Each structure stands twice: as structure tokens, then as C-alpha cells.
Amino acid sequence: MQVASIVPSSRVLINRVSGKFDFSKPRVIAEFGPGEGCHTREIVRRMHPDSTLLLFELDPELANHLRHQFRNDARISIVNDDCALLPEELAKRGIAHCDYVVSGIPFSTMEINKKREILRRIHGSLVPAPHAAFIIYQVTNELRDRGHCGHFARAESEYCLQNIPPMFVTVFYKQANGHANGHCSCNGNGNGKH
Ligand SMILES: C[S@@+](CC[C@H](N)C(=O)[O-])C[C@H]1O[C@@H](n2cnc3c(N)ncnc32)[C@H](O)[C@@H]1O
Known part of the structure; x- marks a missing residue:
């Protein structure tokens, strides 16, 4: 229930997600549920050198693995606790x-009040600026x-078929004039840019 996945995200999904950032x-970037760090490594590779990255990972073994993996990068903090914090x-x-x-993280299996509280906290934590966004990949x-x-x-969504299982990538912007760095990959199924 906590991990909700059998394999890490695919290269294609990782690139799609990283393409949503400017x-x-x-x-300042927060990642919820990095797992073994497949998205994290790409974010670190692409981000501006003066960026800050906070990783929230509930699983103690995965958190230790992340700590070891990024031990030489002072820009990265690992929080072995709930992303609600x-x-x-x-x-x-x-x-x-x-x-x-x-x-x-598996939002779909989360208790409704907890889900709403986390979403409220994400919204409140984002800077009021056109680029600021909550980016999520979900089945x-x-x-x-x-x-x-x-x-x-x-919000903007696209469907990434090249992942096991296929996933929606959705970007929720804090401001109405929000914009992505990349371009929308409409899939023709009504799940593209609106
Ligand atoms: C589906 S895995 C995703 C792993 C990786 N990001 C990927 O794409 O392959 C979900 C991860 O979220 C973590 N997680 C679940 N609920 C969490 C929470 N409330 N706060 C922080 N991490 C959480 C789990 O321990 C697990 O490592």
C-alpha cells in the first residue's frame, strides 16, 4: 500500500516528468516518495547548481539508500518521514x-482527509509564481x-504509455498563468493540455 509499485519508473516517464520543470x-524542489531515486537522479542532473532538493521518503531502508547515494551533495536533504510535513x-x-x-506516492489509496490535507499543504507551500507547480505521476x-x-x-495532463504500468503525468499550477518549460504532449484521448 505504501510503495504501490513493482518496478521503478521507466526512462521515458522519468524524462517526461523532468521535462515539466523550468x-x-x-x-527549491520537494520530491515525495523518491524510492530508490530514479527521478531524483534526473532532477539532480538537470537542476540549476544553486537549487535545493528535499526528499521525503517514508521507508527507512530507502531513505538510508538515498542518504548514501547523495552523501556528497549538500544541496540534497533526505527526510525519512511523511511528506505531509x-x-x-x-x-x-x-x-x-x-x-x-x-x-x-500512491495518492489513490490514501484516506480522503489525509489526501486533502497533503494537497492543501502542497498548495500553501508553493511560491505564488507562474512556474510554481505540483507535478504528479499516477496510474x-x-x-x-x-x-x-x-x-x-x-492543470495539464498527458498519458505516458511507455511505463509499467502506463501513467498519467499531471501538472497542477498554482497560478492561472502558469506555464511548463516543455510542451504539451496531447494524446488525442482528451487527456492533453486544457
Ligand atoms: C511507487 S513508489 C515510487 C518510487 C519512485 N519514485 C519511482 O518512480 O519508481 C512510492 C514511494 O513513496 C513512498 N511513500 C509512500 N507514502 C509516503 C508518504 N506519505 N511520505 C513519503 N513517502 C511516501 C514509498 O515508501 C515508496 O518508496
């Missing part, structure tokens, strides 16, 4: 807002389809 400037962990570091939250697009992210101004 890495042209220093950013995002505002507190930012505050501890004297950071008012983050630019991006990217999530691989279903339930956060968008069921209106759980109604407090975000705008």
Missing part, C-alpha cells in the same frame, strides 16, 4: 516557499478527475 534558475521541513531550513513538488488521474486539486488554478 530548471533555468535556482529552484513539507511546510514544517521548509520552515526548519528557513525556506518560505518551494517552486515545485513532484510526487510518486489514474483521480486527483484531477475527482476535483481533489480544485484549489490549483490550472
Whole structure:
């Protein structure tokens, strides 16, 4: 229930997700559920050298693995705790807002009140700026389809078939004039840019 996956994300999915960030400037990025770090490595490879990356991983073994993997990179902090603690962990570091939250945690199996609370906290933690966004990859697009992210101004989705299982990648922008760095990959099934 916590991991909700049998294999890590594919190269194609990792590239699609990383393509949603604007890495042209220093950013504060939070990643929820990095697992063994497949998305993390790509984010680190692409991000501006003055960026800060906070990894929230509940599983102690995976958190230790991440600590070891990124031990030589002072820009990266590993929090072996619930991602709901995002505002507190930012505050501890004297950071008012983050630019991006990217999530691989299984939101669809989460209890409804907990889900809403985490989404509220993500929204509150994002800087009010056009690039600021919550990026999620999920088997279903339930956060968008069921209106759980109604407090975000705008959303863009695409479907990535080249993953086991296929996943929706959805970007929820804090502001109505939000924009992605990449371009929309509409799939013709009504799940593309709106
Ligand atoms: C499906 S795996 C994703 C792994 C990796 N990001 C990938 O794409 O292959 C989900 C991860 O989220 C972690 N997780 C689940 N709930 C969490 C929570 N509330 N806070 C932090 N991590 C969580 C799990 O321990 C697991 O490592």
C-alpha cells in the first residue's frame, strides 16, 4: 500500500516528468516518495547548481539508500518521514516557499482527509509564481478527475504509455498563468493540455 509499485519508473516517464520543470534558475524542489531515486537522479542532473532538493521518503531502508547515494551533495536533504510535513521541513531550513513538488506516492489509496490535507499543504507551500507547480505521476488521474486539486488554478495532463504500468503525468499550477518549460504532449484521448 505504501510503495504501490513493482518496478521503478521507466526512462521515458522519468524524462517526461523532468521535462515539466523550468530548471533555468535556482529552484527549491520537494520530491515525495523518491524510492530508490530514479527521478531524483534526473532532477539532480538537470537542476540549476544553486537549487535545493528535499526528499521525503517514508521507508527507512530507502531513505538510508538515498542518504548514501547523495552523501556528497549538500544541496540534497533526505527526510525519512511523511511528506505531509513539507511546510514544517521548509520552515526548519528557513525556506518560505518551494517552486515545485513532484510526487510518486500512491495518492489513490490514501484516506480522503489525509489526501486533502497533503494537497492543501502542497498548495500553501508553493511560491505564488507562474512556474510554481505540483507535478504528479499516477496510474489514474483521480486527483484531477475527482476535483481533489480544485484549489490549483490550472492543470495539464498527458498519458505516458511507455511505463509499467502506463501513467498519467499531471501538472497542477498554482497560478492561472502558469506555464511548463516543455510542451504539451496531447494524446488525442482528451487527456492533453486544457
Ligand atoms: C511507487 S513508489 C515510487 C518510487 C519512485 N519514485 C519511482 O518512480 O519508481 C512510492 C514511494 O513513496 C513512498 N511513500 C509512500 N507514502 C509516503 C508518504 N506519505 N511520505 C513519503 N513517502 C511516501 C514509498 O515508501 C515508496 O518508496
